[in-house]
Amino acid sequence: xxxxxxxxxxxxxxxxxxxxxxxxxxxxxxxxxxxxxxxxxxxxxxxxxxxxxxxxxxxxxxxxxxxxxxxxxxxxxxxxxxxxxxxxxxxxxxxxxxxxxxxxxxxxxxxxxxxxxxxxxxxxxxxxxxxxxxxxxxxxxxxxxxxxxxxxxxxxxxxxxxxxxxxxx
Numbered sequence: 001x002x003x004x005x006x007x008x009x010x011x012x013x014x015x016x017x018x019x020x021x022x023x024x025x026x027x028x029x030x031x032x033x034x035x036x037x038x039x040x041x042x043x044x045x046x047x048x049x050x051x052x053x054x055x056x057x058x059x060x061x062x063x064x065x066x067x068x069x070x071x072x073x074x075x076x077x078x079x080x081x082x083x084x085x086x087x088x089x090x091x092x093x094x095x096x097x098x099x100x101x102x103x104x105x106x107x108x109x110x111x112x113x114x115x116x117x118x119x120x121x122x123x124x125x126x127x128x129x130x131x132x133x134x135x136x137x138x139x140x141x142x143x144x145x146x147x148x149x150x151x152x153x154x155x156x157x158x159x160x161x162x163x164x165x166x167x168x169x
Contacts, residue, residue: 005054005056006056006058007037007080009036010032010058010060011028011029015070021072026072029072029073030072030075030079033076034076041098051095052094053095054153055096055098056099056145056148057080057083057084057099057100058080059077059100059101060073060103061103062077081100081102084100084160085158088157092157092158097154099153099157100159101161101163102161103163104126105126105130105135105136106136106140107135107138108138123135129167130167132166140163148161
């Protein structure tokens with residue numbers, strides 16, 4: 001049996017102008033981010049016992065303020081946000097809480113794999129747009145996820161929580 005399901009799917013590619021987005025790129029983003037969330041959430045619901053469970057989907061702050069070149073990624077994460085909101089209402093009667101965590105720019109292996117180098121203009125831009133003046137670290141996101149997965153968050157469902165150091169665009 002399963003108690004908690006965490007969806008950490010994300011596509012990481014350098015920004016792509018909208019006019020250059022291909023059908024394959026579109027499907028790659030939506031299959032990974034949206035269809036992946038749909039299928040894994042369905043399996044989680046089947047695995048939860050009668051006592052319910054917790055689903056935590058991971059979106060992105062780009063659902064509020066996407067940068068140029070990120071239209072399809074932002075659209076796919078917006079779909080995950082909508083899915084989360086709807087599932088919180090649909091699954092609440094089954095004692096299943098569903099929440100969304102929206103990280104801001106976070107230094108992860110995924111960021112490094114896109115070719116973004118820390119200590120460059122990218123990192124400086126992130127620091128300049130963060131109220132806390134730094135790039136996020138995985139622990140920043142993990143602590144919020146840990147709270148949402150805990151019994152202390154029993155009354156929290158349908159929430160969309162930005163964990164971005166006060167990111168503003």
